Amino acid sequence: MNVAVVGTGYVGLVAGACLAEAGNFVTCVDILEDRVNRLKDGATPIYEPGLSRLLGNNRKAGRLRFTTDYGEAVPGARAVFLAVGTPPGADGQASVGHVIRAARSVGEHLSENATVVMKSTVPVGTSELVRKELSEAGARGFQMCANPEFLKQGDAVNDFMYPDRVVCGVDSDVARDTMARLYAPFVRSGRPVLFMDIPSAELAKYAANTMLAARISFMNELSRLCEVTGADIEDVRRAIGTDPRIGPYFLYAGTGFGGSCFPKDVAALVSAGKARGVDLQVADAVLRANTIQCxxxxxxxxxxxxxxxxxxxxxxxxxxxxxxxxxxxxxxxxxxxxxxxxxxxxxxxxxxxxxxxxxxxxxxxxxxxxxxxxxxxxxxxxxxxxxxxxxxxxxxxxxxxxxxxxxxxxxxxxxxxxxxxxxxxxxxxxxxxxxxxxxxxxx
Ligand SMILES: NC(=O)c1ccc[n+]([C@@H]2O[C@H](COP(=O)([O-])OP(=O)(O)OC[C@H]3O[C@@H](n4cnc5c(N)ncnc54)[C@H](O)[C@@H]3O)[C@@H](O)[C@H]2O)c1
Missing domain, CATH: 3.40.50.720 (NAD(P)-binding Rossmann-like Domain)
Incomplete structure (x- = not known):
């Protein structure tokens, strides 16, 4: 399948390389000329285990190209992934300016029946904004899919190649078929591709990150109680992590969570709740506990x-x-x-x-x-x-x-x-x- 990926950051590059590895013809487009030139020259602009080899092999095989020109990447693509950044904006809101600008550029070149895939983490309703932007830019007969990415930096290639699950929010059979075909090579072991409506898929990503961040903040708070009581947080962790209802992951006390996702996504969820009159107190506390822990x-x-x-x-x-x-x-x-x-x-x-x-x-x-x-x-x-x-x-x-x-x-x-x-x-x-x-x- 011909695929375009917009954004060559941690998510876009990994997605592009892995989709090419599965036999697709992928063109990655980014507005950063220097980054695109480096990629064309065979450099890997980010550190991610296993990524250089994938980029090199697929570039040489002619399945992976890089450009700054949407007109080169988008026409003829059956699927166009939007994987641009959604940095924190005012009041913790996710800023979707890059997504909207990318959608405008995609809309000028989109082929009929293409599926536009929202890979970036975006608030509920953003895929609808993108749909509108694409139409205003002249695109016709296209489909939307919200396909949030769950990869972890540091193990991103493995996560994309062998996902626990793939979440696809769709509202058309064409989008469903395109996504099912694209992901088939990655879920042969039986891991599910979960189809749902678009808002649920958009919200699922924030729910996942907030749940994981909550586990960390809970253990961090508990570690302070350990210090005053003489308990050992590592023993507590082992004791609760062996309970299958709890599980062992994300229970490590430390200096607080960081990165480009957890802090911004929890803040964006809280902010989205506020905007719609829903007070998400647990999520808010997760952030406050983390500020102290850092x-x-x-x-x-x-x-x-x-x-x-x-x-x-x-x-x-x-x-x-x-x-x-x-x-x-x-x-x-x-x-x-x-x-x-x-x-x-x-x-x-x-x-x-x-x-x-x-x-x-x-x-x-x-x-x-x-x-x-x-x-x-x-x-x-x-x-x-x-x-x-x-x-x-x-x-x-x-x-x-x-x-x-x-x-x-x-x-x-x-x-x-x-x-x-x-x-x-x-x-x-x-x-x-x-x-x-x-x-x-x-x-
Ligand atoms: N990093 C992660 O671990 C991770 C995991 C899951 C989901 N996400 C989500 O995926 C999205 C991307 O994250 P990332 O870490 O890859 O971001 P990033 O900042 O590493 O990369 C974003 C890329 O998009 C490019 N870009 C911005 N505007 C553009 C435009 N109009 N046209 C073309 N390219 C444009 C930037 O130049 C940059 O190269 C975010 O919404 C993030 O929340 C990230």
């Missing part, structure tokens, strides 16, 4: 040292909002670093993939970017463990101790065992677990 490590650091951190230096391990991505959008690391800098400290940072993106967002002064995680430790008063990349989980503790000024570890992801840290002679401040050192309980 600075839990800074609160511990300030209690351990002083409000004024002038002259102090901290090593920060991990900048990406989660491991296996270079994405720093809404990353807790950035908030933590800014607060440390504001308090007078300097930081030395390391991340295997996200240094460039972090550099573009952080202040130019007070931050040293290090080639490896050990270099960041030199002369540090404390190590702040923010993103649990695999390579940080079992460091050479002798080297860590030798290079730091003080053996103090703020463990924002509970990756180090409290008992072993005590035996190794470190002060260790995890989240919701027994700590070693002066009392910094976060009540």
């Amino acid at each position: 600075t839990v490590l800074v609160r511990k650091i300030v209690r351990r040292f002083a409000t004024d951190l002038t002259g102090r230096r901290f090593a920060v391990w991990g900048l990406a909002f989660k491991p296996e991505t270079d994405d720093t959008r809404q990353a807790p690391s950035l908030k933590i670093i800014r607060e440390l800098l504001d308090a007078g400290a300097t930081v030395a940072v390391h991340d295997p993939a996200a240094m460039e993106k972090a550099k573009a967002e952080l202040p130019p002064r007070g931050v040293d970017y290090c080639d490896n995680e050990y270099d960041a430790l030199d002369g540090a008063d404390g190590l702040v463990m923010v993103t649990e990349w695999m390579q940080y989980r079992q460091p050479d503790w002798q080297q860590v101790a030798a290079r730091m000024k003080h053996g103090i570890v703020f463990d924002g992801r509970n990756v180090f065992d409290p008992r072993l840290m005590r035996e190794r002679g470190f002060e260790h401040y995890p989240i919701g677990r027994i700590q070693t050192g002066p009392d910094l309980i976060d009540a």
